[in-house]
Amino acid sequence: MTDTRTAPPQPPCIAFIGGGNMASALIGGLLGRGHPASQIEVVEPWDSARDALRQRFGIDAQAHAGAPLARAQLVVWAVKPQAFQDAAQATAAQVPQALHLSVAAGIPTASIARWLGSERIVRAMPNTPALVGKGITGLFAARAVDAQGRALVERVIATTGQLVWVDAEEQLDAVTALSGSGPAYVFLFLQAMQQAGQDMGLSAAQAYQLAVATFQGAAELAARSDEGPEVLRQRVTSKGGTTHAAITHMQQQRIPEHFIAAMRAAERRARELAQEFGATP
Numbered sequence: 533m534t535d536t537r538t539a540p541p542q543p544p545c546i547a548f549i550g551g552g553n554m555a556s557a558l559i560g561g562l563l564g565r566g567h568p569a570s571q572i573e574v575v576e577p578w579d580s581a582r583d584a585l586r587q588r589f590g591i592d593a594q595a596h597a598g599a600p601l602a603r604a605q606l607v608v609w610a611v612k613p614q615a616f617q618d619a620a621q622a623t624a625a626q627v628p629q630a631l632h633l634s635v636a637a638g639i640p641t642a643s644i645a646r647w648l649g650s651e652r653i654v655r656a657m658p659n660t661p662a663l664v665g666k667g668i669t670g671l672f673a674a675r676a677v678d679a680q681g682r683a684l685v686e687r688v689i690a691t692t693g694q695l696v697w698v699d700a701e702e703q704l705d706a707v708t709a710l711s712g713s714g715p716a717y718v719f720l721f722l723q724a725m726q727q728a729g730q731d732m733g734l735s736a737a738q739a740y741q742l743a744v745a746t747f748q749g750a751a752e753l754a755a756r757s758d759e760g761p762e763v764l765r766q767r768v769t770s771k772g773g774t775t776h777a778a779i780t781h782m783q784q785q786r787i788p789e790h791f792i793a794a795m796r797a798a799e800r801r802a803r804e805l806a807q808e809f810g811a812t813p
């Protein structure tokens with residue numbers, strides 16, 4: 533009797549160029565969803581970072597781009613913007629057929645296409661809550677990327693949380709300023725709330741627990757509510773009460789306006805990164 537069973541299709545091989553924070557978040561997400569470690573390649577020049585990948589994920593990263601990359605269907609560029617061009621030039625010849633996914637802030641698809649000699653590029657702007665599966669990523673696909681390519685990228689990114697496609701590449705600078713850098717704004721607020729709590733007589737641990745749970749709870753309430761933040765805020769704000777005192781002070785100090793200006797500075801910096809590290813031939 534002949535065996536008519538066929539082996540299930542092998543998941544695609546995904547190569548990571550750079551094995552730091554963002555690569556680790558994605559690799560952790562992929563492995564957690566059952567993607568086999570044998571279908572992941574990593575290029576990471578630092579010994580200590582390679583050791584960390586081996587210990588954490590059982591993955592043997594390569595120090596240099598080499599022949600094993602040829603089997604990659606997707607190459608994830610997870611290097612700092614300033615390292616991208618050199619990394620691309622060292623790697624391009626090994627991955628002529630692959631789809632490319634860049635998480636580097638600011639570097640435009642036009643520069644990446646020039647460095648790699650391929651137009652099949654998706655840019656992503658993730659954020660660090662990806663490390664705990666609670667990230668959100670903005671995505672932009674160049675015209676040469678087909679539906680199958682988008683679906684592959686979605687499968688990878690969805691392991692780290694939510695995703696949002698944008699239609700215009702410039703919108704990724706706004707995503708960077710909002711959700712890419714956003715966790716840092718939240719951590720700054722957490723520090724300030726913890727400090728205020730301590731100043732008012734709580735222990736550091738108590739104040740931090742109260743602050744973190746308040747962010748978690750308020751964010752969850754906003755996510756589940758049909759009402760917008762203005763209404764949710766009013767519900768907390770009794771007439772003549774404590775919240776009113778705090779919000780009035782913040783408005784008098786023009787904190788919302790300053791906050792918006794700070795985010796515009798992040799957006800400007802994303803554009804500058806494109807000039808500084810993406811403009812070279």
Ligand SMILES: NC(=O)c1ccc[n+]([C@@H]2O[C@H](COP(=O)([O-])OP(=O)(O)OC[C@H]3O[C@@H](n4cnc5c(N)ncnc54)[C@H](O)[C@@H]3O)[C@@H](O)[C@H]2O)c1
Nearest residue numbers: 549550551552553554610611612613615619635636637658
């Ligand atoms: N950390 C964030 O919050 C965040 C959010 C969104 C996007 N990003 C983007 O993700 C990218 C990576 O950031 P990260 O926080 O993971 O940085 P990271 O420093 O943790 O990781 C980058 C890794 O790239 C390696 N590397 C350097 N040169 C290389 C080369 N030529 N070839 C291969 N690997 C090389 C480094 O050794 C390092 O381990 C950046 O471009 C950043 O803009 C970061």
